[in-house]
Amino acid sequence: MKRKFSAAIAALFGAVMAMGATAQADQLAEIKQKGTLVVGVKTDYPPWGMRDANGNIVGMEPDMAADVAKRLGVKLELVPVVSSNRIQFLQQGKIDLMIATMSDTPERRKVVGIIDPVYYASGVALLANKAANIKSVEDLKGKPVCALQGAYYNNDMQSKYTQTDLVAFKGIPEAEQALLDGRCVGFIYDDVVLIWKKAQDPKFANFEVVPLPQWPVVPWGIAVKLEERDGPWGKFMAETITDWLKSGTLLELEKKWVGDNTAWLKEASEKAKGN
């Protein structure tokens, strides 16, 4: 037992030393030398990262990863990550780059190198029944609104706007079904997901996505290792993202995968062009 423990300590030490060692090297040169770029993407968040019928990882973010590899002239390797392990994968060097729908928060900026500019953002919206004629959150007073149990905006929605109990379910399919059955005037959820659902699913023809600017838009960040953020690798990624925004690559990809462009991305692209 004791020996195992000390072995674990030694291994941990080794890992820390190795991390320190790679930190000093230039990761950009390393990737070019390896000839492969390893990118962590999601497979559980359609259409940003998912698996197609053949099991290949596809989506908006894998397309972005492919573009990075093309710019570098190297092969691409995609590694599936989930929200709970993506930061560790990056820290441990299992992936060179993370494009995994990660919200940009001050806490995360302390542990990984989130690249500026951010490439995407999501806010809160309502997938509203057109018959109910909902134009803004003010129209929701006293009306039933479908929601997901445990979502952070539920409390505000109920206490400030609907002032009546939300119709909240455990999963998205139940909430969607209740919406389609006419049990509520709208479904409150992440705006980008709702835009995608509305665009790809004909059963939502009689519904519209009403943005709810009452909740702040949370940006999504691409990340490299914290030590690399200000090095050549981080700078390369910052230039790449700026170019994506300027050239409209992200708008094209969003149109291709999500089906429609979000207000945030349109604005961010305009701003990048202006500079």
Added chain:
Amino acid sequence: MQRPTDRNHRPHLMEAFWDFLRSLNDAYGINLVQFYDDFERTRLLRGMWTTIKLAVICIGLSVIIGIIGAWLQGSRHRILKAIVQGYIQFFRNTPPLVQMYFFYFALGPQMPRVVNEYGIAQPMLGSFEWAVISLSFFAGAFNVEIFRSGIEAVQKSTIEAAESLCFNRWQTYWYVILPLAVRFCLPALNNNLVNLAKTTTQAYAIAVPETLYVASQIWSDHINVFEMMITLLTFYLLLVGVIVWLMTRLERALAIPGYGR
């Protein structure tokens, strides 16, 4: 003049108490937000009221279903008997949560639709109504069997005596068999109704804003899971306690000296 001052005084007292609970959070990290916050308290109380309404309505309906079902079981019509048997098998052999989902998501949308005040064609029955239907029929199926056990315990000679007095089948059932049968089956009925009161929590799955539903919203907003669990347990302990107390009183009031026990 006396009254208005009283009225003004009382909220101050309550406010002082809420402030005390608030201070518990700051000092010890015991977050009783479900009591001191006006919004959370109102919705928790509303949730508890919904639970009580649900329990009382379902208990009433399930007992009625049990009485009628047990009577139909003794019917001479084979088809009627088969229907009752089928009903019992269906509701007793499927989980109440599955029934609730089935009613709300599969059967509900097939109902006639009415355009509500928001301009949406909504199915006629809402989640509360479906919860009442599902829970009443679920507990009712058990109640039929419970009443049957009581009926079978009534002595043949008593029934023959009623028949010889020219009581028809319903009269014999209502005036002679049932009063005796109820006394036999009260303990079993007691159990089933207690179970029913606790099963109302499953209405949570179809978004009936009952106690568990509201509680889970509060603990996901304030991460005070421990405090909410204690509140929940205490509430159900009290609710079931009251039901048991009422049923025991009923048992005692109905007791005939020398009969049954």
